[in-house]
Amino acid sequence: MTTSVPLSRVGDEARAALFTDARTTYAFADTPVDDATLTDIWELARWAPTAANLQPLRVLYIRTPEGKARLLPHLDEGNRPKSASAPAVAVLAVDHRFHEHIPHILPIKPELKEHFAADATQRDGITSFNGPLQAGYFILAVRACGLAAGPMAGFDAAGIDKEFFQDGDWHSVLVVNIGHPAGPPEFDRMPRLAHEDAVAWA
Amino acid sequence: MTTSVPLSRVGDEARAALFTDARTTYAFADTPVDDATLTDIWELARWAPTAANLQPLRVLYIRTPEGKARLLPHLDEGNRPKSASAPAVAVLAVDHRFHEHIPHILPIKPELKEHFAADATQRDGITSFNGPLQAGYFILAVRACGLAAGPMAGFDAAGIDKEFFQDGDWHSVLVVNIGHPAGPPEFDRMPRLAHEDAVAWA
Numbered sequence: 001m002t003t004s005v006p007l008s009r010v011g012d013e014a015r016a017a018l019f020t021d022a023r024t025t026y027a028f029a030d031t032p033v034d035d036a037t038l039t040d041i042w043e044l045a046r047w048a049p050t051a052a053n054l055q056p057l058r059v060l061y062i063r064t065p066e067g068k069a070r071l072l073p074h075l076d077e078g079n080r081p082k083s084a085s086a087p088a089v090a091v092l093a094v095d096h097r098f099h100e101h102i103p104h105i106l107p108i109k110p111e112l113k114e115h116f117a118a119d120a121t122q123r124d125g126i127t128s129f130n131g132p133l134q135a136g137y138f139i140l141a142v143r144a145c146g147l148a149a150g151p152m153a154g155f156d157a158a159g160i161d162k163e164f165f166q167d168g169d170w171h172s173v174l175v176v177n178i179g180h181p182a183g184p185p186e187f188d189r190m191p192r193l194a195h196e197d198a199v200a201w202a
Numbered sequence: 203m204t205t206s207v208p209l210s211r212v213g214d215e216a217r218a219a220l221f222t223d224a225r226t227t228y229a230f231a232d233t234p235v236d237d238a239t240l241t242d243i244w245e246l247a248r249w250a251p252t253a254a255n256l257q258p259l260r261v262l263y264i265r266t267p268e269g270k271a272r273l274l275p276h277l278d279e280g281n282r283p284k285s286a287s288a289p290a291v292a293v294l295a296v297d298h299r300f301h302e303h304i305p306h307i308l309p310i311k312p313e314l315k316e317h318f319a320a321d322a323t324q325r326d327g328i329t330s331f332n333g334p335l336q337a338g339y340f341i342l343a344v345r346a347c348g349l350a351a352g353p354m355a356g357f358d359a360a361g362i363d364k365e366f367f368q369d370g371d372w373h374s375v376l377v378v379n380i381g382h383p384a385g386p387p388e389f390d391r392m393p394r395l396a397h398e399d400a401v402a403w404a
Contacts, residue, residue: 006382007219007345007348007349007350007382007383008215008219008348009219009346009347009348010216010219010220010345010346010347010348011213011215011216013210013213014212014213014216014346015246015346017209017210017211017212018212018220018246018250018342018346019246019247019249019250019339019343019346020245020246020249022249022250024251035403038401039397039401042397042400042401043222043397044217044220044221044222045221046394046395046400047221047222047224047394048220048221048224048338048341048342049226049341049351049353051355053392053393053394055394055395055400057400058400058401058402059400059401059402060401060402060403060404061401061402061403061404062404063403063404064404066404067404070404071404095400101395101399104393105392105393105394105395106392107392107393108392128330128334129334129355129375129376130334131334132330132331132332132333132334132335132338133334133335133337133338134338135335135338136250136334136335136336136337136338136339136342137221137338137342139250139251140220140250140338140339140342141221143209143212144211144212144216144217144220144221145211145212146209146210146211146212147209148209149251151251153253153331164402164404173331174331180208180209181209190255190307190308190309190310191255191306191307191309192248192249192255192257192307193248193257193303193307195241195244195245197303198244198248198257198259198260198261198297199240199241199244199260199261199262199263200260200261200262200263200366201237201262201263201264201265202262202263202264202265202266202268202269202272202273202366
């Protein structure tokens with residue numbers, strides 16, 4: 001037998017807050033969320049793993065009335081009241097110039113900076129997989145900070161990019177409303193696939 | 203003021219196990235992981251949100267010597283000893299026929315089954331974003347179950363698909379070694395981006 005390093009199973013309360021009891025939120029209370037808490041979400045999410053530690057995800061937090069006014073026209077109409085009610089909205093984006101950080105984040109292979117700089121197709125491969133991967137971490141980090149998340153795919157990405165990311169490097173991939181629920185969920189949670197339908201064994 | 207529903211912040215021990223102290227694992231102890239624990243990982247991960255609740259991620263758990271022998275040739279050579287040492291390996295895949303489940307998982311819009319059946323490009327849009335999103339949930343669910351995860355992108359996806367997914371519906375996107383670490387990490391954790399480098403405000 002080799003020696004194993006003991007890890008701790010996460011307790012039932014945390015499992016419920018993160019996975020089994022958490023609900024996507026569509027209407028938020030006007031309880032504010034301060035910038036320190038929003039920063040704390042990033043401080044958690046950033047530690048989860050990415051390919052070659054490349055971390056292409058970026059976050060734009062919108063919480064001022066001016067920022068909201070710029071955002072809302074680019075959301076699908078049915079999504080506007082959701083983001084309007086949220087004290088903070090995170091626009092999750094991928095940075096197509098993530099390779100600029102390689103000397104810092106991948107010090108064992110700094111030469112990969114030039115490799116990725118010369119190959120936009122390979123950069124797209126990194127952002128298209130690791131962006132949503134990190135979005136998953138981010139949503140669970142919102143919940144770990146005691147807040148509700150309302151992720152939405154219905155928005156005009158090119159419109160948001162033009163409005164907020166004018167240097168052309170960041171590309172929006174998901175909008176996540178963040179705050180405290182205004183009330184209990186309005187409908188039952190929809191079914192998830194049982195392991196019989198989603199898990200195979202070999 | 204509207205009334206808000208209180209949520210619980212996840213405690214420091216759970217935050218450490220999931221995010222701030224967890225490490226990608228490359229060498230595993232021979233401590234076994236039973237099928238009930240592997241099923242439990244899915245029972246957690248499946249509750250986190252996906253676009254329209256479509257849940258395209260699937261999991262193939264490989265833990266028999268026969269299964270390992272079929273898997274290893276399709277991994278990059280440097281990754282083979284990692285998976286060989288892991289008591290369980292999860293091949294994460296996306297199901298290009300996820301729409302078959304729509305009457306069950308999206309009962310408010312059963313007609314979307316035919317919509318997606320007729321549009322492979324739209325199906326690709328769902329799987330390419332929500333597959334990695336759910337992979338992020340899965341990796342954190344492994345950790346929530348008290349196990350270490352070793353995700354790897356270095357493998358021959360077409361080779362794995364041909365070996366294990368012969369009906370052509372499932373497409374492998376990530377391989378995750380699962381188990382108990384054989385020892386402490388062999389090198390320091392690589393840097394993550396500070397919020398100054400990854401977070402913007404509006």
